[in-house]
Every structure is written in C-alpha cells, then in structure tokens.
Amino acid sequence: MTEREIVADLPLCLPDGRLDPDAVGWSRVPLHDTSGIGRGLRGLGRNKRWEYWAIVTADHVVALTTSALDYAALHQVWVLDRATGEEVDAVAIAPLNRSATLPGRLGAGPVRSRTRPVAIAVDEGPGGTRLRARTPRVDLDVTVSRPAGRELLGVVVPWSDRRFQYTVKDVGRPATGRLRLDGVEHPVATGAWAVLDHGRGRWPYRAAWQWGVGFGRGVDADGAGHEVALQLGGTWTRAGATTENGVLVDGRLHKLHDELDWTFDRRAYTAPWRVRGERLDLAFVPAHDRVSRTQLGVVASSTHQCFGTWSGWVTTDAGVRLDVDGLDGWAEDVAQRW
Structure with a gap:
C-alpha cells in the first residue's frame, strides 16, 4: 500500500x-x-x-x-x-x-x-x-x-x-x-x-475495529535503549486507502503502511493476543478485561478492552530492529451499531 x-x-x-x-x-x-x-x-x-x-x-x-x-x-x-x-x-x-x-x-x-x-x-x-x-x-x-x-x-x-x-x-x-x-x-x-x-x-451504521497501544523501552542490536510507543489498528481500515499503524521511536513516527494480522480468541479475551505485520511481530498478554455492552434498540455496542503488556520486535523506517519486552498498554476489540 x-x-x-x-x-x-x-x-x-x-x-x-x-x-x-x-x-x-x-x-x-x-x-x-x-x-x-x-x-x-x-x-x-x-x-x-x-x-x-x-x-x-x-x-x-x-x-x-x-x-x-x-x-x-x-x-x-x-x-x-x-x-x-x-x-x-x-x-x-x-x-x-x-x-x-x-x-x-x-x-x-x-x-x-x-x-x-x-x-x-x-x-x-x-x-x-x-x-x-x-x-x-x-x-x-x-x-x-x-x-x-x-x-x-x-x-x-x-x-x-x-x-x-x-x-x-x-x-x-x-x-x-x-x-x-x-x-x-x-x-x-x-x-x-x-x-x-x-x-x-x-x-x-455498522463498524468494528481493533486498537492496540503500548509504551516503554526497546533495545537495538547494539544494546542501546530507546523510547518506544506503539499505535496499532485493525479491521476498520481494510476497505480504505490508509492504515492507522505506526511506531514512535524516541518521539519520531515510523509509519507502517501494511494492514496488520490480529489473532485473538473472542471466547477467551484474557488469553494471549498476537499482532503481526511486515515490520513487527508482537505478543500481548492481558491482565484485565474491561467489558462494556450497550443494547438500546437499533444502537448497540460491545467492547473488550484488555490491559496488559506487549513484547516482541518492531523495525524502523531505516530497518533497525528493536526488541521490546513488557511495554505497558492495551488491546481492544469493538463492534458498533450506531
């Protein structure tokens, strides 16, 4: 893309x-x-x-x-x-x-x-x-x-x-x-x-998405530490011409242009999640599942927002790989009729 x-x-x-x-x-x-x-x-x-x-x-x-x-x-x-x-x-x-x-x-x-x-x-x-x-x-x-x-x-x-x-x-x-x-x-x-x-x-009227956020420290191949922030999206952008995926390293945005592959179990949201793309491979381990449901006639929503930690690797625009472990954040799965 x-x-x-x-x-x-x-x-x-x-x-x-x-x-x-x-x-x-x-x-x-x-x-x-x-x-x-x-x-x-x-x-x-x-x-x-x-x-x-x-x-x-x-x-x-x-x-x-x-x-x-x-x-x-x-x-x-x-x-x-x-x-x-x-x-x-x-x-x-x-x-x-x-x-x-x-x-x-x-x-x-x-x-x-x-x-x-x-x-x-x-x-x-x-x-x-x-x-x-x-x-x-x-x-x-x-x-x-x-x-x-x-x-x-x-x-x-x-x-x-x-x-x-x-x-x-x-x-x-x-x-x-x-x-x-x-x-x-x-x-x-x-x-x-x-x-x-x-x-x-x-x-x-109908919409669904995944959203993942993480923040912490990553380490490059030379052992140097960097501030890393994750911004990951899924599903809702598939029919469009853009994605909402990016990684910030020391405050600089590295845009990820591909759609990400989200793997998780809707029968067990607190089981580990996996998010993969051309420039990242991340696992997410939930510690708490925030559940929210609304049913008001034609308006309805279902949200599972899981808080936990991310680990794995990401790469920058220059191809530098950063290993991350224990990034604090969340991953959510939302379905809306609104």
Missing part, C-alpha cells in the same frame, strides 16, 4: 460537506480542519466526533470520553485500580450534542462535557494539555506535557466521499498531576503517560 504524507494545512471536507480527496493521507502533526463535520444536514445521524484521553500510571488507568454522535452526546469517566481490578465508572448520555463542546481542529479550542454526573474539561496551554474531570467519586487534574519535536499519527481513512474518518493518535506523552478517588488522593507522577484518540468523521 502506498500512502501519501500530508505536510500542509487543509480542510477535511469540501464546501458541500463531502470528503475532500486531497485530505486523504497521514501526517506527523495535526493538519486537518474538520469543522465541516456536524455542520448543516450533510450526513445527519452519521457524524461522529469525540475526544478520548487515557492516563496510565503504575496503579491506575483513567479514561475520559467526550463525544457527540448527532442524536446523542456520551460522556464518561472510567478508572481502573490495577491492583484490585476494581472499576469505577460514570456515564452520562444526553440528547443531541448540546452538552458537548468539541473544536473543529485539534487544539483549536476547549473540550467540554457538561452534565451533572460527568464534567470534563480539556484545555491546551503553552507546554501541554490540562485534563480535568469530576464525578461523584472521581476528581482528576492532570497536565500532559508536549515534548518539543515529538510527533504523532494523524490519518484520514476513506470508505467513500460520504463516509470517512479523521483520527489523531498521540501515544506516550508524559503526565503529572493528581487523581482523587473516593476522597483518597493518588499522585500522577513521573513515569505516568497519556494517550489521545481524537476522532472526527461520518461512519457507516
């Missing part, structure tokens, strides 16, 4: 709301203006916009979701105690999109979830992103720093000129701050890291 790297700002949509064919490709920094999504009547009911952040520490995983799905807005704050396996979950669903604020371009304005049970605020600053969230049991205030020169993966995946998705995956950014859970404060200190999934697009 040949994918085009985008290096200049451009709109995602044409003036009539259809996909701009020049927008198809991938980038190392966010370059797409997605303000055409959700505007007017084009694609009504199919427009999906969200901001998902996850903060990973040695003791906890915290996930924040602000989303606008046209007919409803969904907001969620979820916390996993990694030692006990206890999950603390708060979800708010509001009609239409009025409780959600989502900018047309990444970093161009605040993100807000405004409901009584779930409040989320995401604000960009000179050195990074401030994440705040409040529920009856959770109070979070974390700053995710933005190291100078660090890259990410932005990609436009087209199914047609009416159905398409722009996603930004930003993996492995340092996080510091505090998490207060049931009145007990837990520091988010050195070693904690964060992931952003920024999504804007028009989706078909």
Whole structure:
C-alpha cells in the first residue's frame, strides 16, 4: 500500500460537506480542519466526533470520553485500580450534542462535557494539555506535557466521499498531576503517560475495529535503549486507502503502511493476543478485561478492552530492529451499531 504524507494545512471536507480527496493521507502533526463535520444536514445521524484521553500510571488507568454522535452526546469517566481490578465508572448520555463542546481542529479550542454526573474539561496551554474531570467519586487534574519535536499519527481513512474518518493518535506523552478517588488522593507522577484518540468523521451504521497501544523501552542490536510507543489498528481500515499503524521511536513516527494480522480468541479475551505485520511481530498478554455492552434498540455496542503488556520486535523506517519486552498498554476489540 502506498500512502501519501500530508505536510500542509487543509480542510477535511469540501464546501458541500463531502470528503475532500486531497485530505486523504497521514501526517506527523495535526493538519486537518474538520469543522465541516456536524455542520448543516450533510450526513445527519452519521457524524461522529469525540475526544478520548487515557492516563496510565503504575496503579491506575483513567479514561475520559467526550463525544457527540448527532442524536446523542456520551460522556464518561472510567478508572481502573490495577491492583484490585476494581472499576469505577460514570456515564452520562444526553440528547443531541448540546452538552458537548468539541473544536473543529485539534487544539483549536476547549473540550467540554457538561452534565451533572460527568464534567470534563480539556484545555491546551503553552507546554501541554490540562485534563480535568469530576464525578461523584472521581476528581482528576492532570497536565500532559508536549515534548518539543515529538510527533504523532494523524490519518484520514476513506470508505467513500460520504463516509470517512479523521483520527489523531498521540501515544506516550508524559503526565503529572493528581487523581482523587473516593476522597483518597493518588499522585500522577513521573513515569505516568497519556494517550489521545481524537476522532472526527461520518461512519457507516455498522463498524468494528481493533486498537492496540503500548509504551516503554526497546533495545537495538547494539544494546542501546530507546523510547518506544506503539499505535496499532485493525479491521476498520481494510476497505480504505490508509492504515492507522505506526511506531514512535524516541518521539519520531515510523509509519507502517501494511494492514496488520490480529489473532485473538473472542471466547477467551484474557488469553494471549498476537499482532503481526511486515515490520513487527508482537505478543500481548492481558491482565484485565474491561467489558462494556450497550443494547438500546437499533444502537448497540460491545467492547473488550484488555490491559496488559506487549513484547516482541518492531523495525524502523531505516530497518533497525528493536526488541521490546513488557511495554505497558492495551488491546481492544469493538463492534458498533450506531
């Protein structure tokens, strides 16, 4: 597969709301203006916009979701105690999109979830992103720093000129701050890291995907250590002209252009997974399976998000092989009717 790297700002949509064919490709920094999504009547009911952040520490995983799905807005704050396996979950669903604020371009304005049970605020600053969230049991205030020169993966995946998705995956950014859970404060200190999934697009009614993320250290043939972040996708990009696969090494993105082969057991999600491609071979060992199911008539979803560790090898654009072992992260399998 040949994918085009985008290096200049451009709109995602044409003036009539259809996909701009020049927008198809991938980038190392966010370059797409997605303000055409959700505007007017084009694609009504199919427009999906969200901001998902996850903060990973040695003791906890915290996930924040602000989303606008046209007919409803969904907001969620979820916390996993990694030692006990206890999950603390708060979800708010509001009609239409009025409780959600989502900018047309990444970093161009605040993100807000405004409901009584779930409040989320995401604000960009000179050195990074401030994440705040409040529920009856959770109070979070974390700053995710933005190291100078660090890259990410932005990609436009087209199914047609009416159905398409722009996603930004930003993996492995340092996080510091505090998490207060049931009145007990837990520091988010050195070693904690964060992931952003920024999504804007028009989706078909049925969709399925796999998503894998990992962060840690890798070693090259000379024994030198490197920071490694994994961004791996599957299934949903197969009909398009791009993939969402990449590896960051010391902050530099190495784009993987092939579709990956995902092997896992839907009867036993906590059994080992395998992800292989032309430039990687990875095993994932789950420690916790987060299960989420929704059945609301024509709207339904099923999610298994497994947290655990990655091991195996990846190669850079220059052909340098890095062996990885014990990269912290997750792998998920999702099916949607939305």
